[in-house]
Amino acid sequence: MQAALFDGKTLKLTDCSLRKPAADEVLVKVSACGVCGTDIKIVAGKSAATPPVILGHEYCGTIEKLGNQVKNVSGGNFVSVDPNIYCGECRFCRTGKINLCENLMALGVDIDGGFAEYCLVPAKQCYQLPTSMNPIHAVLMEPLSCAVYGFQKAGIQSGNSVVIVGGGMIGLLMLKLCRLSSARQIIVVEPDEDRQATLEKSGADIVIDPNDETYTQSILDITRDGAEVVIECVGSSTAVEQSYHLLKRGGRLVIFGVSPSDQHWTVSPYELFRNDITVTGSFLNPFTFQTAVDLVTADKIRLDDIEIKTFPLNRIHDAFENQIQQKSMKTVIDLNL
Numbered sequence: 238m239q240a241a242l243f244d245g246k247t248l249k250l251t252d253c254s255l256r257k258p259a260a261d262e263v264l265v266k267v268s269a270c271g272v273c274g275t276d277i278k279i280v281a282g283k284s285a286a287t288p289p290v291i292l293g294h295e296y297c298g299t300i301e302k303l304g305n306q307v308k309n310v311s312g313g314n315f316v317s318v319d320p321n322i323y324c325g326e327c328r329f330c331r332t333g334k335i336n337l338c339e340n341l342m343a344l345g346v347d348i349d350g351g352f353a354e355y356c357l358v359p360a361k362q363c364y365q366l367p368t369s370m371n372p373i374h375a376v377l378m379e380p381l382s383c384a385v386y387g388f389q390k391a392g393i394q395s396g397n398s399v400v401i402v403g404g405g406m407i408g409l410l411m412l413k414l415c416r417l418s419s420a421r422q423i424i425v426v427e428p429d430e431d432r433q434a435t436l437e438k439s440g441a442d443i444v445i446d447p448n449d450e451t452y453t454q455s456i457l458d459i460t461r462d463g464a465e466v467v468i469e470c471v472g473s474s475t476a477v478e479q480s481y482h483l484l485k486r487g488g489r490l491v492i493f494g495v496s497p498s499d500q501h502w503t504v505s506p507y508e509l510f511r512n513d514i515t516v517t518g519s520f521l522n523p524f525t526f527q528t529a530v531d532l533v534t535a536d537k538i539r540l541d542d543i544e545i546k547t548f549p550l551n552r553i554h555d556a557f558e559n560q561i562q563q564k565s566m567k568t569v570i571d572l573n574l
């Protein structure tokens with residue numbers, strides 16, 4: 238079968254062979270697989286992986302074969318795959334912090350993933366989806382599950398002002414989740430004009446351009462001295478610092494964007510203390526994949542209105558380039574093309 242294999246230096250389309258599923262595995266015929274910022278970082282040598290490995294960790298497909306001990310899914314099921322595999326045995330797993338698992342392995346990062354015609358998946362990582370769901374939207378289940386965790390950590394309460402900094406794919410999913418809360422107002426900070434229009438259509442109360450010099454003051458004015466919750470979805474120390482300055486006293490900052498590991502941000506401990514500020518990270522998707530699936534299947538979160546550019550597997554390099562240039566909200570490899 239054809240697959241996009243990362244050999245530690247480059248990503249190459251390769252003819253790979255497949256073994257039979259083990260007792261607890263299923264063979265998934267991949268329908269679609271999203272290109273994530275992490276894939277780009279892995280190939281650029283800026284994010285860890287275990288090569289040689291087939292990349293792609295946001296994917297869905299149909300189950301073709303089952304190991305003889307699989308019970309939770311059946312042949313023909315259309316499933317989304319949670320790529321993050323926790324050991325269940327380490328101290329973190331045993332205290333409910335599975336995203337911090339010391340032996341964490343991820344499909345498409347450490348084990349062969351979804352940029353391929355087929356993929357072997359531990360059955361427990363599969364979540365059944367309605368067969369009517371379009372695969373190119375179903376790949377968003379993984380990023381949505383991560384956004385659900387960030388949303389939970391934000392702890393939005395009735396009447397809160399919420400600011401989402403960054404209106405890309407994750408900022409948009411976060412906006413859709415925040416719309417389910419009883420926040421008083423949801424403000425999104427995003428410079429790109431096309432994205433601004435999308436965010437307004439998706440329910441942002443106000444979209445603000447960070448290139449406008451007075452934008453921080455505008456947000457402080459609109460929110461009456463700052464937001465109770467600010468969710469940073471950009472991934473840079475500058476964005477985190479700007480986000481921090483949008484908080485009201487007693488506010489909570491969720492760092493969702495993945496900043497480069499060598500960036501830092503200077504903050505006054507006195508201010509954190511005196512203003513009773515909470516700063517939290519949001520890493521992966523512990524116990525939130527089912528929630529993401531449920532929200533989408535119950536039509537509480539719509540994914541079918543998100544602008545997606547698709548590529549066949551043999552144009553994976555063009556797809557990566559599209560993602561790097563951010564030419565569309567999302568880039569997806571469609572195995573049916």
Ligand SMILES: [Zn+2]
Nearest residue numbers: 273274275294
């Ligand atoms: Zn990802």
Ligand SMILES: [Zn+2]
Nearest residue numbers: 324327330338
């Ligand atoms: Zn563990």
